[in-house]
Amino acid sequence: MSEQTPHTPRSLIVTLYGAHGRGFPGPVPVAELIRLLGAAGVDAPSVRSAVSRLKRRGLLLPAHTAAGAAGYALSDDARQLLDDGDRRVYGDTADGSGWVLAVFSVPESERARRHVLRSTLAGLGFGTAAPGVWLAPAGLYAEARHTLERAGCAGYVDLFAGEHLGFTATAEAVARWWDLPALAALHEAFLAEHEPVLRAWEAREDTPPTAAYRDHLLALDSWRHLPYADPGLPPELLPARWPGLRSAAVFRALHERLHPAATRFVNAS
Incomplete structure (x- = not known):
């Protein structure tokens, strides 16, 4: 589940x-959302405004907690998007068995649908x-299938x-199919x-929960966009010293170091 701009x-x-x-x-209480986002530098009005936009998109549903507090729950679509995102963020979408192809044709009278599809x-x-x-x-076949269905595009696409x-070497073809310099710049x-x-975390022995939560949230917020731009292209098809390998290692190390303490902060309400 990806937004266009991190942070x-x-x-x-x-x-x-x-x-x-x-x-x-x-449901997550509104007051708890304000506390948790506040620790990352987001003020209460901005939290409320962002929640309203996510509600309008159908990703968050207004609900009340067992104690009667106002809060928001994830919609079914949002849960599916987050589940897909887990595979991207924490897994490896590269699959040596080949490629999934999407071949589509949209009538000229439905230009808007063509834009949505692209x-x-x-x-x-x-x-x-x-x-x-x-x-x-x-490895992206399953996600592509139900994402296209959700977008109302399945009737225009064959997978x-x-x-x-051949005839071009696959590594050369990949450099045509994706803008590799732009992807490398995102990793850098x-x-x-x-x-x-x-x-800085490697240089210290303690892991204070508040600081761990903030740094983990910001790192995850930056990282989760990258697997949607760079969809797990096989390393052997990429240029030498590809920065994506290093950025993935940095994210994994941050996640392993900070996530347990970040969870303690979240659960400290």
Whole structure:
């Protein structure tokens, strides 16, 4: 479940629900959202405004806690998006078995649908092989299928599984299908922001929950966007010294170090 820009209030709320919200026994109280986002530097009015936008999109549903406090629960669509996001954020979408292809044709009279379809595929990390032919690592098939269904695009698309058999070397073709310099720049930006944070944590023995929660939330908020831009392309098809390998290692190290203490902070209400 990806927002366009990390560290906005809306993006941080999505990240918070992805990291911790599904573990709550019921709706997350508004006061608790304000506390948790406040620790990451978001003020209460911005939290309320971002929650309202997510409610309008159908991702958060207003509800009351068992104690009667106003709160918000995840919609079914939001839970599916977060489950898909878990596989991207914490897993490995690269699949050596080949590619999933999305081949589509949209009538000229439905230009808006064509835009939605292209935006949906781009948001999933698909590259463009030819007009109307998009592809991604085969491990993204299931997510692509139900994302296209949710977007109302399934009737315009055929999905195929396949291998690249030539004539260009696959590594050269991948460099055409994806903008690799732009993807590398995203990984470098993540490293510039979060690698110094990791080094600072490695230099200390204690892990204060408030600081751990803040740094973990910000790192996760930055990282969760990257697997949607770089969809797990096989390392052997990427340029030497690909920064994505280092950025993934930095994220994993931060997550392993900070997540337990961050969870203690969340549960300290």
